[in-house]
Each structure stands twice: as structure tokens, then as C-alpha cells.
Amino acid sequence: MTRAENKGTAVVTGASAGMGEVYADRLARQGYDLILVARSEEGLARVAQQVLDATGRRAEVLAADLADPVQLRRVEAVLRARQDLTLLVNNAGVGSVAPLLGGDADAMERMIALNVTAPTRLSYALAPGMVERGGGAIVNVSSIVAVATEMMNGVYGATKSYVLAFTQSLLHEQGPKGLRVQAVLPGVTATGFWDVLGHPLERLPADIVMNVDDLVDAALAGLALGETVTIPGLHQGERWTAFEAARRELSGLFGNARPAARYLPG
Template identity: 60%
Template sequence: MKTTTPGKALITGASSGIGAIYADRLARRGHDLILVARNEQRLSEVAQRIRETTGRNVSIVAADLGKHADLARVEAILRADKDIDTLVNNAGFGAVAPLLEADIERMEQMIGLNVTALTRLVYAAAPGFVERGRGNIINIASVVAISPELLNGVYGATKAYVLALSHSLQHELSGKGVRVQAVLPGATATEFWDIAGSAHENLPAEWVMRADDMVDAALVGFDQGEVVTIPPLQDGGEWTAYEAARQAMSGHLTLATPAARYLQPAGTRA
């Protein structure tokens, strides 16, 4: 990619944790920022700290992306502000309760934020990025996208959606100047776990990555051109083999004839 002056980065879930660290790191890379989160006071504190340490312009938008009117306000910003060249879809929440013990209303809220809001923000940003011939979409998924047995099944399903959408977006938009990256963190030391129902202190210490280490690794993966970045995966060859097998199998998924193992007439098995 040719070198260009960074534009604005819009980051959701930016009042703490991963989102706040992305805000700091992107500001240090030269981006002005638009920070989005529900908690206006904490958002203001993050913004002021970044202004003081980096000198970048930082604006804030207090919005609950689970509410249609608030989500529409952020969509409008993405459509109208042509200086935005980076969208970090970080807002979301999870759950650790088994499927049969989970509150369905809470699960629906999770789908609304992790899937619907993320999708609408992508749709708001991508056309402008394509029109301007440059843009970056960073979607924060999770390792449960490929290992859904680890936590709540609905949470895993929402993150599998994020991964699949990111693959599709990269396939469709990479030739139009738009970069797409899906980041799959493992257990990370953030407030995510408190909201999900179990503090990260309850996990083995060797499982839990510091949030700044996670973001720094994800940005190295972005710089290296990765479409999917998994900061805790020590052997990158495992992902390469997994992805190669997926792509190889994808060429065998459409055929007019059922596979031979399905051709035995019904009712003939012992």
C-alpha cells in the first residue's frame, strides 16, 4: 500500500479496555479519533488523556449501540465524515453461562450489539471507503469464533458471524483499496469477564493476556497484512493449515450429485 496521511479512526467500545488501548495506539500512529461508548464520563477521560499525550484531535460520541436511535447517529457520522478512514468495531459483550442457563432476552441483546450493530456500522462505512479508494475495517471477534465450545454458544455464534463477515468483506473489498482484519483475542484482562459473569482472575493466569499486549500484537498483524490475527496462537502454521483446509474444502461444496455415502436407500441400514 502506498503511504498516506492517516485519517480519522472511529472506535466503538472505546471507554475502557481494548477499545481505549486501540484509541491510544492509533492516535500515536497519527490518527485523529472519534470515540464511541455508552459511558460519557469515562469516554471523556480517555479522550482527554489521549489529547494530552499525543496532541491528536479527539471527539467523543456517547451512544448505546444497542439502541436504534444511538446506532443511527453513529452510522450518520460514518457516512458524512469523509476524513474517516478506519473503523474499529470493538463494542460487544459476552457470556459464560451455558446455553440452557442463559437469559434469552440477554442473548438477544448480545446478538443486537455483536452482530446487528457491527453490521450496520460496516455498511455505513464501507461505501465511502470504496468511493475514496482507501479504508480499514478492524473487527474484534474472539477465539470462540473457531472454538465455540469454550464459552456461551450464542456468544460463540456471534463471533463466528464476525469472522465470516470479515472474510467475505476482504474478498469483496480488497481490490477496492479497503483492508479488513478480524482480530481473535483469547482470554484478555478486561472488564469483559465481569460483564460476562466471571472475573478473569478466576482463570489460570497463564491463559490471560494483558489488553495492551493483545492490541499491540493485533496491530503488528495488521501491519503484516493479516486478514485474521490470533494474538495468543503461538504456531502461526496451525492457522495457515486450518485456512488452507477450509479453502480447499470450499471448492468441493457445490455439486449436483449427493456424496456416495448418502446414496444408500432409506430404510436399508441394519
């Protein structure tokens, strides 16, 4: 197969299945070589072979549990030493449908490690080099629960709200220096995510479940359009634009030396 234009190397976490696997395929077809990160070395090897067979692109495998601090730092060190990295897709994550105080606190801590700490540290590892080399892109997979925080487990929603806020702040700080940043907010997507949660997709209305290929294709289209926030399932894009405008306007009203009149005595 004829190789597409070389766009450098993309790092995809959670790349052994689901959204990560589709990202690997699409990015290879766009002209990226790949570094694939996930816990399952067998799954990564399968995806890497698929990429090679379909596109001729090289896909390196880096098996690691990003929720483990030692393994995460090993991945950071490997990536920080590379000079060819032009795209990072922070896709690895875990969720929960347990009630906020009904879950295992250790499981919630692991969720925070994977959903919050890992994308933060990997972004810290790659962003400075990208800026120094003249640009690159970081894609952070968040969720619609970043906004609709009541929909699922509260810790899960909080982690995805963090990812959205981190993305917006990263763009504010590093965007003028040439770094592109995108947060992707999927809704219900047809991946193994739901089986892991013990909540099969068959229990959900079919008209709210998006095909994973459609989801990733839409996310990459949003990246090409220069969107900071891409919500594939939101058809009324102007509603998000209005929401963001209202949020920014409201944030400018917070800084006052005196409390509001409603909080004053009498």
C-alpha cells in the same frame, strides 16, 4: 508533543475502557485523530483527555448504546456524513458464560444486536465511502470462540463466528477495491469483560491471560503485516495458514448434483 503524520480519523467503538481505550491511545500515537464511541460519556471524555494530553490528537466523543437501533442509526448518520474516516475498529461487544439454554433470551438478543448488527451496520455505513476515497481499513474484533465455539456461551460463540465470516467475505468483495479488512481473535484478555460476566480473572490460570496492551499491540502489528486474521495468542501461525488452506480446499468439494454415496438407498 510533536504530532505524528496525519493518517485521517479512526472510529473506535467500545472506546471507554479495555481494548477500546488502548486502541485509542495506540492509534493516536500512530497519527490518527479519533471518534470514540461507547455508552459512557464520562468514560469517553476521560479517554479523549488522555489522548489529547499524550499525543495532541483530537478525540471526538460520541456517546451511544450501539445495541439500541435508534442510537445506532444516529451514529451511522454522523459517520456516513464524514469524509475523513480512514479506519473503523468495531470493538464494542458483550459476552456470556451462561449455558446456551440457561440464559435470558432478551439478553441473548441484545448480545446479537451489539456483537453482530452494530459492526455490520457501521461497516455498511463506512465501507462505501472508504472505497470511493481510495481505501481505508475495517478492524473487527472477534474472538477465539469464533473457531472454538464450544468454549463459552453458544450465542456468544455464534456472534463471533459471524464477525469472522463477515470479515472474510468483506475482504473477498471489497479487498480488490482497496479496502483493508482484519479480524482480531483475542483469547482471555485482562479487561473488565470478565468482571461484567461475573467470572473474575482470578479464577482462570494466569498463563492463559494476556495483558490488554500486548493484545492490542499484537493486533496492530498484524494489521501492519496485512493479515486478514490475527490471533495474538497463537504462536504457531503456520497452523492457522494450514487450517485456512484446508477449509478453502474442502469448500471446493461441496458442489455436486448428486448426494454422496453414503446417503443413497441401500
